[in-house]
Amino acid sequence: MLKERKELEQSLIEVIQTSNLKTQKRKVNDIKKHLASNYNIIDVQGWLNDPESKLPELDIRELLLFSEQIYSKSDVEEINPINYFTENEFKEARRFNGLLNNQEEINFPLTFSNATVVGNNAYMVTMSIKTITKLLNNNLIYYNFETQREAKFVKRKDKIIIEPTLNKNSVKEITEHLLQGTLVPTVLVFNCETRSTDDASGEEIIYNSKNLELTITKGTRVSITDGFHRITASRNALQIDPELDFNFAVLLTNYNTKKAQQYMAQISKANAISKTRIAELEAKRLSDNVMQQIREESELKGRISHTNRIHSLNRELTTYKVLADTIDEEFKLETKIDAMNVGDFLVSYFDHLIGSYPNEFINKIEETRANSLINDSNMFVGYVVLARKMFEAKIPAKEVREYIKDIDFSKEYWKSKGILDKNGNLERTPKVRKQIKQFFNDIEIKKK
Template sequence: MATDTKSIYEVLPDVLSNIAIDKNIQRSIEEYLVENHKMVRGSFIEIVATPEKVNNLEDQELLVIVNAIHKVTEDDTVSPKIYYTTKDIRTIKDYEFENQSMDVSFPYTISPVIKVTNEDYLTVLSYKEIAALSNQGLLTYNFETQRLAKKTVNKRSGKINRKKDIKNASVNAIMKLMKAGKYDPSTLLFNVLVDGKSRITFDDGELTIHEGSTFNIIDGAHREEAIVRIIEENPDFEGYMNIDLKHYPIEKAQRLLATTNTVNRFDKTLVKFYGGDEYGQEITRYLMNLPVLQDRIEIKTALSKGISITNFAIVSDAIQTIFNPQDTKDKYDVQDVLKRFFEYFIASYQDEFIKNRTETLKTSWLVHHNMFVGFIAIAKKLYDKYGKDFPVDQITNIVNNIDFNRETSGLTEIMGGQGKTNSNKVKVQIREFIEAQVDKLLK
């Protein structure tokens, strides 16, 4: 199979030694193998710990692992193309490891279950069951109903990737208590998503989740991860968790998350994103799905470097304050206006906002995350003067004639107060400054 099998066996020990130093890389590679090839959790970690086990792998298993290492690390010394033929590489796309863990699949029946309402149920699951549901991909992590995601940009494709934001310190602390027998059962929050494809049935204390269902963990991802790792280490470890199982649509699941308070406290901006029902928040969620803004408006307060350009709270609060939509007609009007505005605006300043934001930020206030207050103020001024079909070339005409230079702009005095002055006051001052500039330009 391999075109140079000896070479890959020579290269791998050093590669695995480097991987052994970085637990996050280990977990990322294992996650890739679990998700794409159904490898049993713990198997790759075991190979890293005892590299000689590579010699016991079948050729195809080795290729799958080499490919996973290359995909995650982008280390070209283990590029499969060096050691394997194109035909061989194609064959691993659908390869799955033989899974020796507890066998679970849909339809999956849980018993006993207490039915509270048609969408609310209570039960108990053992650690083994929870680990099996997670390991075999039945219980999944839905980024639309979870706290936050870690975002990375693929250096080659520019694609933005998301992965679970798991804090290892929290997981390790939970595991330590579990091993010591000091972790009392708590409640995990699961949801069978109402999406037109998922289906549950309940009969005489038994709840069945049917084929094609989306089964998500809403709250308790750190405890779930601790359980998975515990079972990796000791498949016979005993324990159980209370399960609050919901059958909610996405919006209701998000609201539920926003009101759930656990050890790892929610980011305030995230609570607004999931729990807010103001028109400004609904409009911002709509804008986030526009291609020019997708993954660019952060749902947590801090921005993801090199990816996001502002956050949900800044945009939604500005829309609510500046446009002040009162009903659904206003909401749709504002959506149309801001869609038109941002599709033209972001496309006009791709270099500043997307390609070179970090460098631009050193010299210009244009790309500062709080400046979106000013951009929304510009959109409102254009709407007031021209209506929904405002001339889009006025956007760049206005922006190009406002001084955003950090050394000469009137904004510098305002922005210099950040950290010393209440942030809401700074945003009000940004709005007032930009509105005054636009009024002069639109005379």
């Protein structure tokens, strides 16, 4: 400093106590807004109320920035910071961030009450802007450039840096509405990213339907899918008025990035569902998690019927029930991590199976069905059995063709087993599925 710090502190105290600055609400609010929005300093009112005890405790950068604002509103030359601080001290003060000095720690796991289910792996909770700001300040929620609407690229020195695209006028308007109590409650969307938890359960979200409690588990990466402007405005508003109270409804999803992107187009249609449906979702099998992965990531995408019938026009190959039931019966799924590992294997397995026989499974489905059962819905029972045997033997999924190529799928062969109906198709009965299972179980696997 160019002069003694105490000299500046005494001059500031005198100006604050003897002038009518504290009673000029507009000037005080201007000071608060400036220091909050530019430097994340939110303790200004305390400094004005008790400068004698507060000013000596300030970081030198806070003292500079505060004196600069008081001077701008009072024009008292005795507190002009230019007379007290060096050029380097001004540069340091311009980089000050109050959040780094006054950050209230918070971490996962966090539990929210009165949570509701709104769909498969989607839940609704209520969060105060204080909680949301704590999550943001502690880097527990982050801006996901892959699911947000847009981003901007900024060149700094020799590097190109991606930054969030913020409409400052929009943030300012939302901030004002919050401070004035006129903001309409809306829904924010956070995604608890799959495969990010450190919890032993492998679950990013644990929902207790009895107590209506939802817990985000330790280590979970939570991205802001929708609502970054409102979150930024909330933090700005709290910096001006730390006692501000406002709640947002927050939709928590548990998807991979691709699914989160797809969900963005549908979030406005999310509605709470009945208790009966909640019970149904709570009883969901781990095999259903595997099925979700197969439907979204494998060559079977769009080819799985959700009814008991195969729809030729949709080029469907099998049904959800056939696959899910067989996966549930064949694979030992005890945790979500088990389901993820099996899901990874089956995605690759079906990719290689279908890719090895493009005519049979893609190009000439109906022509193939005239003489062969290779793409019959029930034959997928056998394919899952074979996949389980390969998985347990640690045989790569890409080797599936080595086992399929020697199987006789002709209708004549399977007719001899007495399991075809009068139209020459596999009968849709548990007995037939049991026979197919046995056939594929009898295939000899070369264990690694």
